Amino acid sequence: MHLTLPFGVTLGDSSGVGPEILLQAFHSQEIQHPIVVYGDLAALAFYNKQQVPLHPITTPADYTPGPLNVISPSLLERSDITPGQLNAKSGHAAREYVIAAAKAALAGEIAAMVTLPMNKEATQKTDPHFVGHTELIGAVCGVDDVTIMLASDQLIVTHVTTHCSLLEAIARTKRPRIQTILQLTSDAVSKLIPNPRIAVAGLNPHAGEHGLFGREEIDEIEPAIAWAKQQGMPVEGPFPPDTLFYLAVRRKRFDAIVCMYHDQGHVPLKLLDFEGGVNIALGLPIIRTSVDHGTAFDIAGQGIAQSGSFIKALEFAVRMASVQKDIDNVH
Numbered sequence: 001m002h003l004t005l006p007f008g009v010t011l012g013d014s015s016g017v018g019p020e021i022l023l024q025a026f027h028s029q030e031i032q033h034p035i036v037v038y039g040d041l042a043a044l045a046f047y048n049k050q051q052v053p054l055h056p057i058t059t060p061a062d063y064t065p066g067p068l069n070v071i072s073p074s075l076l077e078r079s080d081i082t083p084g085q086l087n088a089k090s091g092h093a094a095r096e097y098v099i100a101a102a103k104a105a106l107a108g109e110i111a112a113m114v115t116l117p118m119n120k121e122a123t124q125k126t127d128p129h130f131v132g133h134t135e136l137i138g139a140v141c142g143v144d145d146v147t148i149m150l151a152s153d154q155l156i157v158t159h160v161t162t163h164c165s166l167l168e169a170i171a172r173t174k175r176p177r178i179q180t181i182l183q184l185t186s187d188a189v190s191k192l193i194p195n196p197r198i199a200v201a202g203l204n205p206h207a208g209e210h211g212l213f214g215r216e217e218i219d220e221i222e223p224a225i226a227w228a229k230q231q232g233m234p235v236e237g238p239f240p241p242d243t244l245f246y247l248a249v250r251r252k253r254f255d256a257i258v259c260m261y262h263d264q265g266h267v268p269l270k271l272l273d274f275e276g277g278v279n280i281a282l283g284l285p286i287i288r289t290s291v292d293h294g295t296a297f298d299i300a301g302q303g304i305a306q307s308g309s310f311i312k313a314l315e316f317a318v319r320m321a322s323v324q325k326d327i328d329n330v331h
Helices: 017-029 040-046 087-104 119-126 135-142 167-170 175-192 218-229 240-251 262-273 309-330
Strands: 009-010 033-038 052-055 068-071 111-114 147-151 155-158 199-201 237-239 256-259 280-281 288-291
Touching: 009 309, 017 040, 017 068, 017 309, 040 068, 040 135, 052 256, 087 119, 087 135, 111 135, 111 218, 111 280, 111 309, 135 199, 135 280, 147 218, 155 175, 155 262, 175 199, 175 218, 175 256, 175 280, 175 309, 199 240, 218 237, 237 240, 240 256, 240 262, 256 262, 280 309, 288 309
Parallel strands: 009 033, 009 111, 033 068, 052 068, 111 288, 155 256, 199 237, 199 256
Antiparallel strands: 147 155, 147 280, 280 288
C-alpha cells in the first residue's frame, strides 16, 4: 500500500546515541521511507561527521526528497551537546520533540512516529513526573490504557505493568487491567500475524502452583483469560513463566506472550534480539514505534552505535500504517 505522508522521527536525548544512529542510517541509505526529524539542528550538526545534508523545514508538508528534513525547535545550541553526560537541557528538548511529533500524528500530518531513546533521569530534571515515552504520548493523546509491546523476528511480548516498582506491579495485577491488555494485544498481534497464538504468563513461580505460591493467578489472571476467550481472543494460560518462553521460542507453540511486569518480558526478548527488537505502543490513537534500547551514554559520541533497532522500528511503523490505511479504506 502506497503511503503519502512522511514518518516522524524524534531525535531523543542529544547526549545519547540517537543522533548518531539516525545520521548513520540515513548516510548508509538504510532508510527507505520519507521521514521528517523532530530535533535540534545544532545536535545533528554536532554529530554530522559524514556531512549528511540537513534541510530545515517548518511542517511535515514541507518534506523534500533527498536531504534529511528537520523540524527544529531551536532549544539547544552546539555548546549544549554533551555526549555521554546527563544533561537537563537535552532531556527537556527530547521531551519537546516527542510532544511535537505526537501532536503532528494526531493531526494527521505524519503517518506514524518513531522515537529514538530518551534518558529518564535527564528529562525528570525539568519534568519530575516523567515516566517514559509511552505514558507521555498517552497524555498528549488523552488516553490512560496504554502498554508496551516488544517485537522481534522470534517473539512478541506485551506487559500488564511496565514502569513501576515490582511491589506496585504486583498490586496492579488486577482483572480489569489484564483484560485491557489482553484486548490490546489480541487486536495488535492479529494485524501482524494471521491466526496468532497468544500465551499469558503467570505472575508467581510455577504460575502460583494452585495457590501455593500466591493467588493472583486464581483470583485475577484466570478470570481475565476466561473473559478473553469468551470474546473470541486466541489466548491460553496462565503458564509458568520459567518454561513459557522456551515453549514459544524453541517449540514454536506461541507467537506472543502477555507478561505481568516489565522485566518478565524485556529480559528474554532483549536476550533474543537486543539490536533488532522494536518497542510498539498499544492503546494509542496514533502509531508509535521505538528502538528497544536506551541512550547508551557509555558509547555516545564514539560512532559505534548500531542502527538495526531503529530501522526495524521504522519498518514496523510502515507496516502498521499500511494495515491501518487498508482498514480505513474498508470503512
